[in-house]
Amino acid sequence: MHKRFPLLLLLAGALILYCRRPAQAQEIRANVSVVAAQVQGVDKKIFTTLQNSxxxxxxxxxxxxxxxTPAERIECNFLLNVTGTVGSDTYKASLTIQATRPVYNASYVTSLMNIQDNSVVFRYVEFQQLEFSDTRIVGNDPLSSNLTAILAYYVNIILGLDYDSFSPRGGDPYFKKALNIVNNAPDGKEISGWKAFEGNRNRYWLQDNLLNAKFLQFHDVMYQYHRQGxxxxxxxxxxxRATVLNCLNMLYSIHQDIPNSMLMQVFFAAKGEELQKLFAKAMPQERSRAAELLSQMDVPNAQRYQQMK
Known part of the structure; x- marks a missing residue:
């Protein structure tokens, strides 16, 4: 039995004797939206079919x-915004992914991920089956496979972050699955986001940070922030709140060694607003320290944090 589950059973309010067994319910409860307001000359029914697929x-x-169990499924949102065509049945898009985790004994859910990927290109013919295999990620057509590879990649990142939040280093198996997808990702002149040299904010760098020994303390933060905070x-x-403040100190040590990393950006995109609210009612010394740390680590939102002082 994974350490994730006893808490989740309590969160669901069910006293169930849980043992390891063949999977009974899927892990993801995803709300999916496909919008294509900018696409011209294409039957919009195709995108409704794609959304369902x-x-x-x-x-x-x-x-x-x-x-x-059904109550344990991870709530997430996938918004695919199709912005244009790049060839026959081939589209460019952005993908916004959000995922949450319940907080013990509360109706509140905390954000695990809130990220937008602007490098989505894929081929889709209406009613084609979406297929994915961990052992044959590229499939028969790189452009068709790129969409499912991207979706599978983010599912594994979500699972990894969720497992990390319930047990120390619990997410490693899923981050390694994401690495496998990156290493074997579809390739083509229109396809991007999978390679280190294509930028410092893409799928390659997110999984790299999550598995890089330099960010080892980040996984301690994920566990302590959620489970002990x-x-x-x-x-x-x-x-x-004191535990969360200690997590900020731990993150700051990472920031000092590796400033402006993608992983820290992803963390604060998910947690920035929550942290501001969390420390708004803290004692002045705690509030001031949190504002100081957050302003240095999440520079784009520094003004928001300074208002906490």
């Missing part, structure tokens, strides 16, 4: 070995 692909496939606040707000 992506929803089935994400929600009906087993992504993990552990069994998830947010999850204890029902019983002891001050103790939980």
């Amino acid at each position: 992506i929803r089935e692909f994400l929600n009906n496939r087993h992504w993990a070995n552990d069994a998830f 947010l999850d204890v606040m029902y019983d002891d707000v001050a103790k939980g």
Whole structure:
């Protein structure tokens, strides 16, 4: 039994004797939207069909070995904004992915991921089946396979972050699956986002950071922030907030060694607003320290954090 599950069962309010068994329910509960307002000269029904296909692909496939009950499925949103065509049945798009995790004994959910990928190019013919295999990621057509590879990549990142939040280093198997997708990703002149030299904010760098020993402490942060911080606040707000502040100190040590990393950017995109609210009612010394750290680590939002002081 994975350490993820006892807490989730409590979160669901169910006293269930849980043992490891063949998977009974899928791991992801994804809300999927495909919008194509900017696309001209294409029958818009195609995008409705694509939306349904992506929803089935994400929600009906087993992504993990552990069994998830319906109440344990990870809530997430996938918004595919198709912005144009680049050839016959071939489209360019951006993909926005959001995922959340419940907080113990609360109706509140905390954001695990809120990211936008602007390098999505894919081929899709209406009613074609979306296929993906960990052992043959590129498939028969790189452009058709690129969409499913991207979706599978982000599912594994979501699973990894979720597992990290429930047990120390729990997400490693899924980050390694994401690495496998990156290493074997579809290739082509229109395809981008999978290679280090294509920029410092793409799929390559996110999985690199998550598996890089230099970011080892980040995984401790994910566990302590959620399991020892947010999850204890029902019983002891001050103790939980103190743990979160310690997590900020740990993140700052990473920031000092590796400033402006993609992983830190992704973390604060998900957590920035939450952290501001969390420390708004803290004691002045805690609030000031949090504002100081956040302003240095999340520079684009520094003004927002300075208002906390």
